[in-house]
Structures are given as structure tokens and as C-alpha cells.
Amino acid sequence: MNEAVPCLRIEDLHKSFAVEVLKGIDLELGQHEVVCLIGASGSGKSTLLRCVNLLEPIDEGRIEFLGEEITAARVDANAVRRRIGIVFQAFNLFPHMTVLSNVTLAPRKVLKVPAEQAESEGAELLRRFGLLDKKDEYPDRLSGGQQQRAAIVRALAMKPKLMLLDEVTSALDPELVAEVLDVIRELAESGMTMLIATHEMTFARDIANRVCFLDDGVLLEEGPPEEIFSSPRNPRTQQFLQRIIEAGRL
Amino acid sequence: MRRNGASGSSRSTLIALASTVVFAIVVVLIVSRSPGWPEVKQQFFNGEFFRESLHTIPKAFVLNVKIFAVAEIFILAFALVIAVMRGLPGPVFFPLRALAVVYADLFRGVPTILVIYLLGFGVPALQLSGVPRGELFWGTTALVLVYSAYVSEVYRAGIESVHPSQNAAARSLGLSHAKTLRFVVLPQAVRRVIPPLLNDFIGLQKDTALVALLGPVEAFRQAQIDVASDFNYTPYVVTALLFILLTVPLARLTDWLVARDRRRQLALGGAR
Numbered sequence: 443m444n445e446a447v448p449c450l451r452i453e454d455l456h457k458s459f460a461v462e463v464l465k466g467i468d469l470e471l472g473q474h475e476v477v478c479l480i481g482a483s484g485s486g487k488s489t490l491l492r493c494v495n496l497l498e499p500i501d502e503g504r505i506e507f508l509g510e511e512i513t514a515a516r517v518d519a520n521a522v523r524r525r526i527g528i529v530f531q532a533f534n535l536f537p538h539m540t541v542l543s544n545v546t547l548a549p550r551k552v553l554k555v556p557a558e559q560a561e562s563e564g565a566e567l568l569r570r571f572g573l574l575d576k577k578d579e580y581p582d583r584l585s586g587g588q589q590q591r592a593a594i595v596r597a598l599a600m601k602p603k604l605m606l607l608d609e610v611t612s613a614l615d616p617e618l619v620a621e622v623l624d625v626i627r628e629l630a631e632s633g634m635t636m637l638i639a640t641h642e643m644t645f646a647r648d649i650a651n652r653v654c655f656l657d658d659g660v661l662l663e664e665g666p667p668e669e670i671f672s673s674p675r676n677p678r679t680q681q682f683l684q685r686i687i688e689a690g691r692l
Numbered sequence: 693m694r695r696n697g698a699s700g701s702s703r704s705t706l707i708a709l710a711s712t713v714v715f716a717i718v719v720v721l722i723v724s725r726s727p728g729w730p731e732v733k734q735q736f737f738n739g740e741f742f743r744e745s746l747h748t749i750p751k752a753f754v755l756n757v758k759i760f761a762v763a764e765i766f767i768l769a770f771a772l773v774i775a776v777m778r779g780l781p782g783p784v785f786f787p788l789r790a791l792a793v794v795y796a797d798l799f800r801g802v803p804t805i806l807v808i809y810l811l812g813f814g815v816p817a818l819q820l821s822g823v824p825r826g827e828l829f830w831g832t833t834a835l836v837l838v839y840s841a842y843v844s845e846v847y848r849a850g851i852e853s854v855h856p857s858q859n860a861a862a863r864s865l866g867l868s869h870a871k872t873l874r875f876v877v878l879p880q881a882v883r884r885v886i887p888p889l890l891n892d893f894i895g896l897q898k899d900t901a902l903v904a905l906l907g908p909v910e911a912f913r914q915a916q917i918d919v920a921s922d923f924n925y926t927p928y929v930v931t932a933l934l935f936i937l938l939t940v941p942l943a944r945l946t947d948w949l950v951a952r953d954r955r956r957q958l959a960l961g962g963a964r
Contacts, residue, residue: 492860495864497860497863497864520863520866520867520868521866523863523864523865523866524865524866527864527865528864530857530860530861532857534857534858534860534861535861536858536861536862536876536880537880538879538880538883547865547867547875547876548865548866548867551867551871551875552865552866552867552871593861596865597864597865600865600866
């Protein structure tokens with residue numbers, strides 16, 4: 443694959459529900475790049491991720507994924523979603539299936555991987571993320587941290603080229619956050635391209651190649667984490683980070 | 693507190709037992725002392741006619757069970773088709789969605805007894821070749837059509853009770869609408885609606901008696917025949933008892949499932 447092609451390119455993206463949530467977003471992600479989206483709740487982070495995964499139709503603009511415009515008419519959304527994984531704040535595991543079935547469902551039913559192969563590959567992924575002993579458990583028997591790791595594994599089982607993480611630690615008890623962040627860190631080290639919406643500023647500073655500050659549907663500022671966190675230029679960014687520091691989160 | 697454990701629960705049992713006995717005695721006294729009781733007892737609870745009915749009515753009751761069993765299978769499948777049709781996405785499927793709505797409205801609106809008459813007497817009168825003309829066939833079909841309308845709504849409530857985030861999670865993995873429905877939404881939806889489904893089937897068991905209106909001799913019809921020949925109403929009581937014998941286990945099963953679900957939810961709520 444041509445490494446020069448950006449993994450993701452978003453141009454002038456607009457999205458409204460009752461009000462305009464995204465007001466013209468431009469963003470580019472190189473392959474193997476990790477970009478963190480920060481900003482207050484309601485600033486449009488989740489909507490942006492859902493638009494990239496085509497879970498929300500966009501109103502204006504375009505999104506390219508590995509050089510292909512995925513927001514064009516007649517693009518097979520299912521085919522796009524196969525290659526872009528998303529992990530949600532609330533895990534959204536399938537409660538009626540065991541952990542292993544959660545992981546193997548899409549490979550088996552979408553990619554038509556034979557059951558045996560899907561299961562051995564799924565078990566291998568679960569082993570890598572320390573969940574092999576939970577493979578036959580149902581999600582409600584797992585801790586929040588384990589559920590979220592299982593949800594990450596479920597997305598990885600489709601061998602995505604891009605992972606979207608939507609505040610994946612926000613629903614977790616504080617003592618469970620670290621195990622999930624470790625998983626994401628490992629993914630970053632393995633070269634996974636990731637767009638991460640997060641409130642974990644310390645984590646964002648550690649892991650991101652670039653940090654983008656989203657405010658009221660506008661990408662106000664972006665740059666390397668050292669720059670954004672130590673000398674933000676935009677007054678809104680300064681204000682936001684000041685509040686985070688006061689809350690003891692940075 | 694000291695009042696707990698075995699002594700507390702056996703005390704409750706005793707109280708329940710005593711109050712039940714008192715209640716039963718009061719009811720028996722009121723009924724048996726009513727001025728018309730000897731007449732009613734002779735007409736409805738006659739031991740001789742009771743034994744005689746046991747030779748005819750249970751045999752006829754087999755037909756009710758058959759109608760119920762066959763109708764139930766078709767209802768479960770057909771109602772699911774209607775419910776899924778109603779949930780099809782996109783403007784292309786508008787006609788199918790509309791059809792499903794009209795169907796549910798129509799067959800829930802018209803009294804069951806009318807549907808049975810209209811189908812049972814109307815369709816055979818058309819004398820279409822290749823179309824069955826049996827009363828039993830059309831009676832059962834009418835029950836399937838009416839109950840499918842109700843059951844499709846039960847399914848739909850189940851489908852809508854599955855949180856949209858489940859749909860999003862499945863679609864985000866590349867599953868199509870159909871596969872999401874098949875593997876993620878329906879398994880959860882159906883599990884949730886089993887108690888209300890069973891409730892509808894209790895109704896269906898009773899309504900098999902309505903097929904008698906077209907002529908087939910099931911339990912109620914047999915009872916009418918017996919009553920007409922002996923001028924004694926005891927066969928009706930026998931028929932009622934048979935229906936109760938059939939529906940009570942299903943009613944208890946439904947209660948048990950509902951209670952089990954509640955316990956599970958409480959247990960989960962505690963774990964989170």
C-alpha cells in the first residue's frame with residue numbers, strides 16, 4: 443500500500459441534527475498516525491467519529507479513506523465499515539453472546555472466515571489482550587475494563603486499517619482506566635492508525651502524534667501535544683486546558 | 693430483628709392456609725345456601741352427566757389442541773415477517789412498511805368472530821379452483837391472521853426495546869441491516885418478549901373454540917351437542933375444565949419466566 447496516501451482526509455465536513463454540530467471540519471491522518479481529539483462534551487467529537495464510520499450521513503464536505511472517497515454516492519457503507527473499527531464509550535458488546543462469539547461474529551458472517559479459523563484467531567487476539575480466560579463468559583460477567591478491552595478486540599478482529607475510539611474510558615471506574623489505556627498504547631506501538639476522542643489529557647499527551655482541540659463544532663487548534671498542552675495559542679484552548687488543570691486532570 | 697428465617701416463613705404459610713380455608717368456606721356457604729342452588733347443581737354439576745361427557749368431550753378437545761399447535765407455529769413465523777417488514781429502512785420499502793401497518797390495524801380492529809365468519813363462509817363461496825374449502829382450514833387461517841397481527845406488535849415492541857447502540861455496534865463491524873437483525877437484534881428481542889408471546893397464546897388456546905362456529909366438532913361444539921341431547925349443562929363445565937387444564941400450565945410458565953427475568957435484572961443491577 444502506498445504509504446504516502448493519507449489514511450484519512452476530512453474536508454469541510456458539516457453535520458447538523460437539530461442544530462449544526464460540525465461546522466466545517468478539515469483533518470488529515472497519515473498512516474500509523476495517532477491523533478487525539480480533545481474538547482468539552484458536546485463539542486462534536488463523537489459525531490465526527492460516527493461520521494467517519496458512516497454511522498451518520500454527512501450534510502456537506504467529503505471524507506477520504508486511503509485515497510477513496512467514502513462519502514460519495516453509491517459507496518458500499520458495509521465495505522467501508524469492515525476496514526474502519528470503532529469502539530464506543532458504552533462498550534456495546536452483544537449481551538446474548540459469549541466474549542469469543544462477540545469477537546468472531548463479524549469475521550464469520552461478513553468476511554466469511556471459517557468458524558474454526560475465526561475462533562482460533564479470535565482466541566489469539568483475546569490472549570494478546572489478557573482476556574483468553576474470559577472467552578466463554580457473557581459480557582455481563584466481566585468488569586467494565588474487561589468489557590471495553592473485549593470491545594477493542596472485537597473491532598480488531600476485522601483487521602481494520604483505522605481505529606476510532608470514542609471516549610473509551612469515560613464510562614469506567616477510575617481504577618479500570620489504566621488497563622484500557624495500556625491496550626491502546628500497545629496498539630499505537632504496533633503501528634495502528636487511530637483517531638481518539640478522549641478526556642484523558644495525560645494519556646493524550648503521551649500517546650498522540652497530534653492533538654486537535656474541537657470547540658463547538660470547529661477545529662480550533664491542532665499541533666504536537668507538547669505544543670497544545672504547554673503553549674496553546676487560541677484563548678478557547680487555553681481556557682479549556684485551564685479548567686482541566688483546575689480539575690486536577692492534567 | 694429476631695422474626696426471620698424458618699419460623700417467620702412457616703408462620704406466613706399457616707396464616708395463608710387459614711385465610712384460604714376461611715375464604716373457601718364462606719364462598720361454599722354463600723353459593724350452597726342460595727335459593728337456586730339445588731337447581732343449578734342438578735343442571736351444571738351433575739355427576740352422571742359429568743362422567744358421560746368424559747367419553748365425548750376430551751376426544752373432541754384433541755381438535756382444539758391440534759388447531760392451537762398448528763396455528764401457533766404459523767403465527768410465530770408469519771408475525772415475525774410482518775414485524776420485520778415494518779422495520780425495513782429507507783424510502784424504497786415504504787409500500788411494505790405501509791402494508792404491515794395496514795395489516796396490523798385491520799386484523800386487530802375486526803372482531804375475531806367476524807374474521808372467522810368472513811373467511812370461513814366467504815372464501816369457499818368464491819369457488820376458486822385450487823383453494824381449500826374446508827371449514828377447519830379457514831377457521832385456523834382466520835386465527836392465524838388475527839393473532840399474527842397481535843404477535844407482530846409484540847415482536848415489534850421487542851425489536852424496539854433493543855438499544856440503538858446495539859445496532860450501531862453491529863453495523864460498525866460491517867454487518868448489513870439483515871445480518872444485524874438476524875444475529876444481534878432479533879435474538880435479544882425475542883428473548884425479551886417470550887412472556888407477552890405466551891400470554892397471547894393463552895388467548896389463542898381459548899379462541900380455538902370459535903372455530904366451532906364454522907362447523908368442526910371441537911370440544912365446545914361437542915358440549916353443545918351433548919347439552920342438546922340431554923338438556924343438562926354439565927358438559928359445558930367439563931369443557932371449561934379442559935380449557936383450564938390446558939391454559940394454566942402456560943400461565944404459570946409465563947409467570948415463572950417473568951419472575952426469573954426480574955430476578956436476573958436485579959442481580960445484574962447489583963453487580964454493576
